[in-house]
Amino acid sequence: MSLLTLSAASYGVRGKTLLNQASMTLRPGQLTVAIGPNGAGKSTLLRLCCGELAPTAGRVLWDGAELAGIPPWRLAASRAVLPQASGLGFPFTVAEVVRLGMETVGRKLPRAAATAIIDSSLASADVDHLTGRSYETLSGGERQRVHFARAIAQLAAGRAATKRDDLPQALFLDEPTASLDIHHQLLLIREARQLADSGVAVFAVLHDLSLASSCADAILLMRNGEIVAQGAPDVVLTPDRVRQVFGVETEILQARNGVPTFAYRLP
């Protein structure tokens, strides 16, 4: 069963093709990671998947229906997005920013239920100690974690509002670890993995091949707007492919826990 299906979806703007004939599926319970050099079309793919962009050719289907035809408020109950960076020029507190994620989806939830969701989301993203802080005073990494909490809160509110614990849901993370320290990178990836294990279809754009291999069920390797390979990490991320796509020589070291670690050098 697939939650999201792209069939030969393309996106172009002003004659430039950013995504060419991409076909893929996202399944509940799976963590899919898109990997590729800068400008490979990873973010475009993500924006197509979450409905922000409509394909200029091909189709994007959500649960069997045309994604573009689903009203935003309905889609938001089952799909949350963590963007790369969000500015916010107003003096919100951290907890209020998390609440913004539930502004549409959770508008009918009683305050106690909303508060409980905010609490657990803040804890999951390890920002519960920042609750009352003004968002404007946070560092880049802290902000990123607050928005992660906002995205999880939106999904939790979606389940609570529809009273369905089994509501098929998807979470999109655009370079979620970009400004995080190592500790919080691992924490965030563990959270994403746990969400996938609980049945959410998770899609993340990552740059770290080792991190991706450690958590992903499937890898999409992208270059020049095309998906050049997809499948299990050990099948997709071979030294040959990494050389072709990234132009670096790779040595894959097997760590004791079975997770491959990538060591690179320029050829």
Add this chain to the structure above:
Amino acid sequence: MQGTGTAAFRPGAMLLFITLALLMAAVVVVSLGAGAVDISPRRVLAIFAAGLGLTDQTATPREALVLFDIRAPRTLLGLLAGAALAVSGALMQGLFRNPLADPSLVGVSSGAALAAATSIVVGDRLIAAFWPAGTALPFAILPAAAFLGGLVTTTVLYVIATRQGRTSVTTMLLAGVALAALAGALTGLLVYMADDRQLRDLTFWSLGSLGGATWTKVAAVAPAVLLVIVAAPVLARGLNALLLGEAEAYHVGVAVQRLKRLAILLTALAVGVAVAACGAIGFVGIVVPHVIRLACGPDHRVLLPASALLGGSLLVGADVLARLLVSPSELPIGILTAAVGAPFFLWLLLRGGRGTFA
């Protein structure tokens, strides 16, 4: 014990509303009493109590004339225009995701004033040409024209300042300066074409005044302002989410295009009627929402109605000062709001909160 998530709901909104309502009541009583014919606040209250049959201190004919025919419409018009200006400021700041947006700063008021001025000068000539001599321009034309002027300016501004879902504040302010200059030049052209009576009207518009208040004006302005005050909070949750960004608001479940269109429409309506009622009065839209945010945070569900209350009080208060400072004459109210508002705006700029010029 309460969880940390309770910080997502700030307390004190009710306290804020009560305080603002009391402030408004106090300002209204002072405004009804203050002026060339001085009526003490105690006397004003007594006369109104008598009107309700509570006391027998009825007003003298002179007091009744001053209170009910001059100061009551003037005060009401001030409340309505101030509320409209403050709400339009809050809406615009939400729409542009920046606390520095204000209809008077970015040319929306100028656009509305230009349209109103055009309707005075051109409308008069059309009427002289096609209708029997002595036909006056109906007052309702003015708010309609000002609304259209405000709508066109806001839309042009938004289109210029927004590229791929991101609104550039620098572009917005600069485009606003250009639009205001253009509207100013065209208004200047109208001044050049105007006759003496029209000239007086035009001067009045450029400086702003509540002096010409009548019950007819109040009746023409009230429905539009009340519509804005009631409709704006409906957009509150959407505007809250929009502060995250347009794409983010869509992710969270907001129909962004519809929200933006409604916000532009309401802003233009509010600015249009306020300008038609009392001219281009500046800075109310930037000062009032800022004060409310300091007190209770940026949540539009509180911000929009609270701005309406404080905006009305502020404008009526400024009008009282305008009448008292140079009594028995009076200052144009726009001079007062600019004298307070412009330094306030500069202070906001210098304090330079992060994101102010994102």
